[in-house]
Amino acid sequence: MEGAGVQIAFWVLSVLTLVAAGGVMASRNLLHAVLFLIVTFIGVAGFFVLLSAEFIAMAQIVIYVGAISVLILFAIVLTPQSVRDNSETAMVGPAILLGIALSTIFLFVIHDTAWPTTNGTPALSASALGQALLSTWVLPFEIASVLLTAALVGAIMLVRSETEENEDVADVDA
Amino acid sequence: MSLATDHWYDFRDLSNLSRVILEGIDKVAPYELAYIVAPIIGFVAAFVIFVLPSQLYVGVYGERRIIGRIQARRGPNRVGPFGLLQPVADAIKLLQKEALTPKVADKALMWAAPVFFVAPCVLLFAVIPFGPRMVFADVPAGLIFFIGVSGLPVLAAFIAGWSSNNKYSLFGAMRIVAMSVSYEVPLVLMLLCVVVFTNSMSLPAIVEFQRETDLWLIFMQPLAFVVYFIAVSAELNRTPTDIAEAESEIVAGYLTEYSGMRWGLFYGMDIGYALAAAAFASTIFLGGWSMWGLEQWVPPWLIFIAKTHLFYLVFIWTRGTLPRLRVDQLMGFAWKFLLPLAVVNLFLVSLERLWWLEAGLGDGMVFAFAGINIVFSAVAIFLWARFLGYRPESIPTRPRLVQKAGGYVPVEDPPGGGK
Numbered sequence: 113m114e115g116a117g118v119q120i121a122f123w124v125l126s127v128l129t130l131v132a133a134g135g136v137m138a139s140r141n142l143l144h145a146v147l148f149l150i151v152t153f154i155g156v157a158g159f160f161v162l163l164s165a166e167f168i169a170m171a172q173i174v175i176y177v178g179a180i181s182v183l184i185l186f187a188i189v190l191t192p193q194s195v196r197d198n199s200e201t202a203m204v205g206p207a208i209l210l211g212i213a214l215s216t217i218f219l220f221v222i223h224d225t226a227w228p229t230t231n232g233t234p235a236l237s238a239s240a241l242g243q244a245l246l247s248t249w250v251l252p253f254e255i256a257s258v259l260l261t262a263a264l265v266g267a268i269m270l271v272r273s274e275t276e277e278n279e280d281v282a283d284v285d286a
Numbered sequence: 287m288s289l290a291t292d293h294w295y296d297f298r299d300l301s302n303l304s305r306v307i308l309e310g311i312d313k314v315a316p317y318e319l320a321y322i323v324a325p326i327i328g329f330v331a332a333f334v335i336f337v338l339p340s341q342l343y344v345g346v347y348g349e350r351r352i353i354g355r356i357q358a359r360r361g362p363n364r365v366g367p368f369g370l371l372q373p374v375a376d377a378i379k380l381l382q383k384e385a386l387t388p389k390v391a392d393k394a395l396m397w398a399a400p401v402f403f404v405a406p407c408v409l410l411f412a413v414i415p416f417g418p419r420m421v422f423a424d425v426p427a428g429l430i431f432f433i434g435v436s437g438l439p440v441l442a443a444f445i446a447g448w449s450s451n452n453k454y455s456l457f458g459a460m461r462i463v464a465m466s467v468s469y470e471v472p473l474v475l476m477l478l479c480v481v482v483f484t485n486s487m488s489l490p491a492i493v494e495f496q497r498e499t500d501l502w503l504i505f506m507q508p509l510a511f512v513v514y515f516i517a518v519s520a521e522l523n524r525t526p527t528d529i530a531e532a533e534s535e536i537v538a539g540y541l542t543e544y545s546g547m548r549w550g551l552f553y554g555m556d557i558g559y560a561l562a563a564a565a566f567a568s569t570i571f572l573g574g575w576s577m578w579g580l581e582q583w584v585p586p587w588l589i590f591i592a593k594t595h596l597f598y599l600v601f602i603w604t605r606g607t608l609p610r611l612r613v614d615q616l617m618g619f620a621w622k623f624l625l626p627l628a629v630v631n632l633f634l635v636s637l638e639r640l641w642w643l644e645a646g647l648g649d650g651m652v653f654a655f656a657g658i659n660i661v662f663s664a665v666a667i668f669l670w671a672r673f674l675g676y677r678p679e680s681i682p683t684r685p686r687l688v689q690k691a692g693g694y695v696p697v698e699d700p701p702g703g704g705k
Contacts (some may be wrong), residue, residue: 178433181441
C-alpha cells in the first residue's frame with residue numbers, strides 16, 4: 113500500500129505498539145501489564161493490515177487478543193499473590209542481559225537479510241494460506257496440533273484434584 | 287441483472303444519494319470539504335435508518351414493551367404517546383446521574399472499561415452488507431473480522447469487573463470470560479460449517495451465494511443456526527444465559543459498581559452487540575438483503591433491517607420466556623452437548639461439499655443437501671440429548687440430590703423418646 117494515509121497509519125501504529133510494549137515492562141501492576149500487552153497485539157494486527165495481509169491480521173486478533181490474553185488474565189486472577197504486586201525480583205540482571213542478546217541477534221538477522229520487494233500487491237488470500245499449510249507445511253502443522261493436544265492432556269492431569277481421582281476410581285469399581 | 291440504477295432517486299441503493307450530494311459539493315466547494323461532509327452524511331443516515339429505529343425503539347422501548355406483554359404487565363407507557371419517549375427520558379436521567387467510583391477501585395481502568403466496550407460495537411457494523419453495494423468495508427475475511435472484534439467486549443467487561451475491586455464484580459468478570467471461552471468454540475465451529483458450505487469468508491459473497499441458490503442457509507445449515515443462536519446469546523449475556531450479571535446470585539455481576547452514564551454505556555452497547563449479532567445472523571443465515579426477488583421492488587436495506595429486527599425479536603422472546611440457567615449447567619451444555627454436535631456437523635458438511643465439487647453437481651443439489659441436513663439436525667439433537675440424559679420431563683420426579691442420597695431417610699427416634 114502507498115500514500116500519505118498509509119504513512120501516517122504506520123507511524124501512529126509504531127508509536128502505539130512501542131509505547132504499549134514499554135508499558136508492559138514498566139507497569140508495576142501485572143494486570144495493567146497484560147492490558148498493555150493486548151494493545152501491543154492490536155498494534156501488530158494493524159501492521160499486518162498495512163502489509164495487505166488481512167487474514168493474518170484477523171487471525172492475530174482472534175488468537176492473541178481474543179484467546180491468549182484472556183487465558184493470561186485467567187492465570188493472573190487465579191494466582192492471588194501476583195494480582196496486585198509485580199515487585200522486584202533477583203532475575204532483573206539476567207533478564208536484561210538476555211534481552212540485549214536477543215535483540216542483538218534480531219537486529220543482525222534483520223540487517224543481513226535481503227528483503228525482496230515487489231511493486232504489486234502480494235496475494236495472500238486465506239485459501240492460499242490453507243493450501244500451503246496442508247501441502248508444503250503439513251508436517252509442522254500436524255506437529256503443532258499434537259503439541260497442543262499434549263498440552264491439553266497435561267493441563268487436565270495437573271488440575272485433577274484428589275477427590276475427582278477417587279470419584280473416578282469409585283465409578284470404575286461400581 | 288442489475289439490482290439498482292445509478293440515478294439519485296433510486297432509493298434501493300442509498301449510496302447513490304450520498305454520491306450525488308458529495309459530487310455536487312465537490313463542484314462548488316474546495317476539495318477537502320467533501321471529506322468533512324461525507325462522514326456527517328454517513329452519521330446522520332446511519333442514525334436515522336438504523337440506530338434510531340433499532341437501538342432506541344426495538345432495543346430499549348420494544349424490548350421492555352414486549353417483555354411487559356409476556357409477563358402480563360404494561361411496560362413503559364407514561365412518557366409520550368404509548369410511552370414512546372421513554373428511551374429519551376431514560377437517557378436524560380442517566381446523563382445527569384452521578385457516576386460513582388469506589389475509593390479502592392482501579393480508577394483509570396474503571397474509567398476506560400466503558401470506552402473499550404463501546405468502540406468494537408461500531409466496528410462490527412463496518413463489514414455487514416446492508417445492500418448489494420452498501421457495505422462499508424468489503425473485507426475478504428469479513429467473517430473472521432466479525433468473530434475477532436466481537437471477542438473484544440469480553441475483555442472490556444473483564445476490566446470493568448476487575449477494576450471495581452468488589453467480589454461480586456470479580457465473580458461476574460470471571461463468569462463472563464469463562465462463558466465466552468466456552469461458547470466461542472461451538473460458535474466458531476458452526477460458522478466454519480457455513481464457510482465450508484459457501485466456500486467463502488466474505489459476507490457479501492455469502493449473501494450472493496444464498497441469492498443465487500434461492501435458498502437461505504438456515505435451511506441448508508439448520509443445526510448451525512440453532513447452535514449459533516444459543517452460543518451468541520450466551521456470549522452476549524442475554525437473559526436465559528446471563529449468569530455474568532445474574533441479579534439473583536451476584537448483585538449485578540461486573541456492573542455492580544457502575545452507575546450513571548457509565549452503566550448506561552454498558553446497557554446501551556449490550557443492545558448494540560445483540561443487534562450486531564442479529565445483523566450478522568440475518569446476513570449469514572437469513573439471506574441478508576435478498577428475499578427471492580423482492581429486493582428489486584423493496585429497498586434491500588429495508589429487507590435487511592426487517593430481518594435483523596425479526597431476529598432480535600427472537601432474542602426478546604427467549605428473554606421473556608425462559609428462566610435463567612445455572613453456571614455449571616451452561617458450561618456442561620457448551621462442552622458436552624454443543625461441541626460434539628458441531629464437530630459431527632462440520633464432518634458432514636465437509637463431506638457434502640467435497641462430493642458436490644468432485645461430482646460436479648449443479649446448484650440444484652443444495653435442495654437435496656438442505657433435506658439431508660434438516661433430517662440430520664433433528665435426529666442428532668434428539669439422539670444426543672437422549673444419550674446425555676436431557677430427557678423432556680412432563681411429570682416432575684424427585685430432586686436429584688434426594689435420589690443421590692438414596693431417597694428420603696427417616697430420622698431415627700432419639701433414645702428415650704426425648705423431645
